[in-house]
Amino acid sequence: MTPSDPVVRVRDLRKTYGTSTALDGVSFDIESGETFALLGPNGAGKSTTIEILEGYRSRSGGEVEVLGVDPQNGGVAWKAELGIVLQSTGESGAVTVREQLSHFASFYPHPRDVDEVLHSVGLEEHAGRLIRTLSGGQRRRVDVALGIVGRPRLLFLDEPTTGFDPEARRSFWELIHSLKREGTTILLTTHYLDEAEQLSDRVGIIARGTLIDIGTVDEVGGADARIPIVRWRDGSRVHEIRTAEPALEVARLVAEAGGVEPRGIEIIRPSLEDVYLRLVGAE
Template identity: 55%
Template sequence: MSETAVHVRGLVKRYGGRRVVDGLDLDIAHGEVFALLGPNGAGKTTSVEILEGYRTRDGGSVRVLGEDPGTAGRVWRGRIGIVAQSAGDASELTVREVLRHFAAVYPRRRDPETVIEQVGLGDHAGKRIGRLSGGQRRRVDVALGIIGDPDLLFLDEPTTGFDPQARVRFWQLIRRLSAEGTTILLTTHYLDEVEALADRVAVIDRGRLKAVGDPATLGGRADAGAVVTWREGGRLMEVQTPDPDRFVAELVRKNSGDVPDLSVRRPSLEDTYLRMIGGHGDSDHVIGGHEESGRRRQEAV
């Protein structure tokens, strides 16, 4: 078995004369939870759809679970699970009926009743999907993504519409899947979700890799200066320092132990991410970037 579940070198995708993905290199280890971040239009969705085998590439090499997703067959598709950003509805069927139907087409499958409980739909198993709330429908999407017991699971904004309790339950499920050896590729705008789940994070912008690392050290985050604030003489003071422990100790000595409104804040993952992308890209959507998303799960096997 290859050491990596996903191996990408020099990936290129063009729309017209524009390189939406521009020489991307990426490696994801087996069993890793890997988060892919980037502003809208950065090339995330296009890259992921190429890895899933639903979009052709214009250059570079790609191996996913040891095969080229552009030519891989039915057996390979049975080894991946997809939770797309938007998915088709079977509104007249119940949750249980949909899960049982999709379970039947996979060569390897999880028990539908167990999956229904794992995604928090045990009380709604007999309810028609068309009568579920948006968050509950999203849980159905997650259930369908894992029903085939995939070796590699693609999660595209999986917790959109989830209430806080449902998100925590989803995080527990992802940790369990990872512990069982499932490789997970996650795209999300919730950076707390990334910090809670991801072993490593990659940031792409304008189709290029900006940084890759674990959430705590991404982009030099661990070595960045901390911001110390305190009140002195009725004024709120602020200093950025690479050695906050020493600076605070000096403040404590100077103030005989009482430092009003003292706080120390290190750069968050959000701070680091926004610095790397320069705060741009919120509206620069890729042409055609989601045109197949609604069909991907139905065609997965």
């Protein structure tokens, strides 16, 4: 693998279970240092794709390379370069946070400093507590800490902020930005579309086992999907106009109303969530 090669390379990935097709010709690359969000509804094929990339599930067809290696043949040294944060873990929680993190750090050749990791995920004050006594959000932070302690080149984050309060989510976003600055490549799945919008360089949207769109946050859905909407009320009726020049449209409406601003007027700029819902709904 050369520095210019993609960290993840997927071509025509297929997975079938008997007569059922879970993945049907999925192709994408993830470049070094990129944060890539794989989005889609439940059952769309996200988890199957990620498990194949992690080496935990075999594929029925296609080509896959992760860090230059076919995941089906990845050995211990290859796995040591991956960080994985699952949706849920089966940890018993009968040890302290520090003990668990130190134990995991011992598995890797060049781990992060345990205190540094505790600080980065906001668990310094809970380092001596048994994991089973932590709240759901705090246990989720332990999961993230275990995922990054090995200093991975590629980090898989599967719904990482489930159970986080708004303040904890913002802190986590800062952690991801710091990992990006260090050059970590990240594959993210999340149902929080604002999270994908904040963290991702590019997104891929998958539905019914097919990749239906891929691009930067501003590209997916095409230019038409990003045209703003001017919305206002006239009595009980709601009016909408899609226009690339919303300020001019508002000025026109005000002029037509004799200088009076129409009731409830607003300019709505479609978010990634709006585009996502439109794409998935159409599919």
